[in-house]
Amino acid sequence: MQLLSIVVQRIGYAVALLIAVIIFNFILLSLVPGDIAETLAGEAGGGSPELMEQIRQSYGLDKPFHVQLFNYVIRVLQGDLGTSYYFNVPVTELILERVGPTLLLVTTALLIAIVLGTLLGVIAAQNPNGLFSHLVTILALVGFSAPVFWTAFMLIVLFVSILGILPLTGMVNPTTPSGTVYWYLEVAHHLILPSLSLASVYIAQYSRLARASMMDILGSDFIRTARAKGLSQRKVIYKHGLRNAVIPVITIAGLQFSYIFSGAVVIETVFNWPGLGTLALDAILRSDTPTIMGILFFSALVVIVFNLLTDMACRIADPRIRSSRNA
Amino acid sequence: MYVKNIAAVLAFICFTAIVLVAVLGPVLTDLDPFRIVWMPITPPGQDGFLLGTDSLGRSIAVQILYGARASLAVGAAAAAITLVIGLLVGSLAGYYRGWIDEVLMRVTEFFQVLPPLLLSMVLVGLFSPTLQTVVFAIGVVSWTGVARLARAEFMKIRELEYVKAARSIGSKDARIIWLVILPNALPPLIVTAALTVGAAILFEAALSFLGLSDPNIVSWGKIIGDNRDYFLEAPWTVIFPGLAIFVTVLCINLIGDGLNDAFNPKLRER
Numbered sequence: 001m002q003l004l005s006i007v008v009q010r011i012g013y014a015v016a017l018l019i020a021v022i023i024f025n026f027i028l029l030s031l032v033p034g035d036i037a038e039t040l041a042g043e044a045g046g047g048s049p050e051l052m053e054q055i056r057q058s059y060g061l062d063k064p065f066h067v068q069l070f071n072y073v074i075r076v077l078q079g080d081l082g083t084s085y086y087f088n089v090p091v092t093e094l095i096l097e098r099v100g101p102t103l104l105l106v107t108t109a110l111l112i113a114i115v116l117g118t119l120l121g122v123i124a125a126q127n128p129n130g131l132f133s134h135l136v137t138i139l140a141l142v143g144f145s146a147p148v149f150w151t152a153f154m155l156i157v158l159f160v161s162i163l164g165i166l167p168l169t170g171m172v173n174p175t176t177p178s179g180t181v182y183w184y185l186e187v188a189h190h191l192i193l194p195s196l197s198l199a200s201v202y203i204a205q206y207s208r209l210a211r212a213s214m215m216d217i218l219g220s221d222f223i224r225t226a227r228a229k230g231l232s233q234r235k236v237i238y239k240h241g242l243r244n245a246v247i248p249v250i251t252i253a254g255l256q257f258s259y260i261f262s263g264a265v266v267i268e269t270v271f272n273w274p275g276l277g278t279l280a281l282d283a284i285l286r287s288d289t290p291t292i293m294g295i296l297f298f299s300a301l302v303v304i305v306f307n308l309l310t311d312m313a314c315r316i317a318d319p320r321i322r323s324s325r326n327a
Numbered sequence: 328m329y330v331k332n333i334a335a336v337l338a339f340i341c342f343t344a345i346v347l348v349a350v351l352g353p354v355l356t357d358l359d360p361f362r363i364v365w366m367p368i369t370p371p372g373q374d375g376f377l378l379g380t381d382s383l384g385r386s387i388a389v390q391i392l393y394g395a396r397a398s399l400a401v402g403a404a405a406a407a408i409t410l411v412i413g414l415l416v417g418s419l420a421g422y423y424r425g426w427i428d429e430v431l432m433r434v435t436e437f438f439q440v441l442p443p444l445l446l447s448m449v450l451v452g453l454f455s456p457t458l459q460t461v462v463f464a465i466g467v468v469s470w471t472g473v474a475r476l477a478r479a480e481f482m483k484i485r486e487l488e489y490v491k492a493a494r495s496i497g498s499k500d501a502r503i504i505w506l507v508i509l510p511n512a513l514p515p516l517i518v519t520a521a522l523t524v525g526a527a528i529l530f531e532a533a534l535s536f537l538g539l540s541d542p543n544i545v546s547w548g549k550i551i552g553d554n555r556d557y558f559l560e561a562p563w564t565v566i567f568p569g570l571a572i573f574v575t576v577l578c579i580n581l582i583g584d585g586l587n588d589a590f591n592p593k594l595r596e597r
Binding site for chain 2: 017020021024028029032144145147148150153154156161168258259266269270280285287289292295296300303307
């Protein structure tokens with residue numbers, strides 16, 4: 001019962017946050033130097049005074065600021081993000097077309113980072129002064145310090161130029177019929193390099209985190225008890241230890257979602273991945289303001305929903321934080 | 328343990344050398360980074376070009392030399408903005424608690440919801456791509472972590488006896504915040520400051536790689552962005568500038584690690 005009321009409260013807060021994002025977007029737009037109508041008319045091939053007036057009216061630019069703001073918020077909440085100047089289609093349509101590949105990339109990278117990072121950290125923690133542990137420490141430092149797009153290029157050198165086993169760019173060959181097994185395999189093949197590049201930063205961070213928390217856990221009472229019971233080392237570590245080492249990693253991963261999303265923008269442009277990131281860069285380079293604002297809003301929406309879900313998952317998994325307000 | 332300290336010292340020496348190169352850059356070479364000096368995509372070592380030439384025939388080595396200035400300056404300036412905003416928000420929230428804390432933390436959460444790189448891309452794209460815009464765009468999206476850390480430190484320290492003592496003798500809030508609590512909260516903040524500079528350099532590199540930086544100023548990320556289409560034929564145009572970013576950020580992170588060890592002797596056995 002208490003959990004339910006917290007869920008409702010959290011959802012209400014998420015909606016408030018979303019409206020704040022819309023208001024922020026609108027203020028940002030009104031701060032941009034220059035007349036929006038002029039930009040629009042420029043895109044339409046230069047404007048006569050009549051055309052400018054018409055644009056001002058149809059976009060509601062002649063109304064006072066607070067009315068414009070209110071209309072804007074209502075419109076966005078109804079899912080209307082305007083029409084792209086450049087592509088000349090509704091922005092919502094444009095975004096929905098591109099969101100799939102981005103989510104695929106981000107979740108795959110996140111999964112790789114969590115699994116590989118935790119595993120490396122847990123193995124390293126078993127012998128903190130061993131060679132492997134030092135290697136993991138060095139790997140973490142390297143992954144943390146290299147620009148993510150550069151890591152991507154270096155992986156391309158290795159896997160495309162030298163080994164020649166992975167494709168360079170794109171997501172799928174356009175001639176491949178979609179929905180077939182072959183299509184899925186091709187997407188998976190194209191997904192390896194981008195997701196590995198994106199995951200590299202987080203593998204580094206999570207291995208460091210998992211190593212530290214696993215070392216804490218291995219010194220704790222319940223592990224000593226498990227050992228005293230006569231459980232094998234393997235069982236102690238992978239059954240009792242691992243479960244506890246992965247919790248902080250998942251918590252941090254949830255908090256970092258917006259950063260991973262950011263990284264995806266860069267990685268997508270390196271690999272020509274047809275997602276929101278390439279769309280965002282195209283829109284920015286072409287001053288396609290409705291598309292830019294639409295993507296900013298939509299990314300915030302994705303982050304908010306994701307945060308809400310991880311918050312709920314943590315509450316259900318861990319009874320200690322189930323009823324606290326600020327998890 | 329000694330190994331790690333030696334690493335931090337070496338990193339410090341290396342970083343000092345990089346800063347010196349950045350400052351002295353124009354003195355070390357008489358070439359203009361934008362001037363076309365030779366055949367495009369000349370491999371490293373050939374015809375006297377240490378690191379080769381790029382897709383337009385400009386010297387990579389000279390560009391890296393000049394690029395050091397923009398990369399380091401933008402990194403440092405953006406990190407400074409990040410730290411000032413983060414410290415201000417965090418210290419006020421942590422010291423005053425109550426509604427001030429509530430409001431400031433809501434603002435922090437708001438900024439955590441917007442993907443940082445995307446927001447700074449939008450800011451640079453909507454306004455003009457000058458050095459100032461880039462610095463501002465990085466600073467304004469990166470401060471949330473610093474604010475949370477500063478808040479936690481201030482909340483912890485404000486309950487300590489010496490702070491109560493300062494209050495009991497009638498010290499003003501500003502005095503307590505800046506002269507009593509801040510100096511005691513500095514150790515973790517200094518470590519964070521080091522890491523923030525590294526993160527800001529990576530951030531600037533990503534923006535200029537995407538083409539969202541001042542087109543008239545060379546930076547390491549921009550060299551890579553300019554040559555990305557020729558990457559397969561001329562990998563050195565990407566490898567060397569990236570190596571410069573990597574080594575610089577690695578040095579800064581090692582220095583940060585070293586400071587962390589120095590400030591937290593308890594963590595040393597890890």
